[in-house]
Amino acid sequence: AQKVTQAQTEISVVEKEDVTLDCVYETRDTTYYLFWYKQPPSGELVFLIRRNSFDEQNEISGRYSWNFQKSTSSFNFTITASQVVDSAVYFCALIWAGTASKLTFGTGTRLQVTL
């Protein structure tokens, strides 16, 4: 079966703490794309990152970083020095070569950042 698992349903942190959101996927395909999206309380899905399965370089964008490990089928997302504005639901998703352009989403992790 091909699926995306986000085992953390909800995480609460205090502002300025670092937090890592886990994403594990299953696929028999060797070619796929991985994504992270943010869904703030307003409801709109906001694109954060896309990563090709052949590119295992980690990526950093400001306070955000992503760790892609093909050996463990994981694509984890870390927010450094979290802020209240980071409070949202975060979704990991995949597109496999055999599924055209259909995004398969995980169930999401709700992140609550408090003062």
Added chain:
Amino acid sequence: GAGVSQSPSNKVTEKGKDVELRCDPISGHTALYWYRQSLGQGLEFLIYFQGNSAPDKSGLPSDRFSAERTGGSVSTLTIQRTQQEDSAVYLCASSLGREGWGETQYFGPGTRLLVL
């Protein structure tokens, strides 16, 4: 605006009525997608349009659901004889449509549908 737009933002209807949801993709994007987000099922793919090709309807949950795309731009998702289980947020997304597959999809704000 520059993003994907959807209308209406909210829709309340009675069971058995038909509803139409509209999506306006980002200008220049030839690929368009519909998804549904509900508490029980999470985010689910419904249908995908790419240019003039036949749409991928593999995610439509029943024959009460249909979608069309006129002139390669605006799309309408129609739900006939609505049921309470159709209550969800319907999300539209678009992408450039130049890479064949795996492109980044940009989402609209969604239409929240409530079937009473």
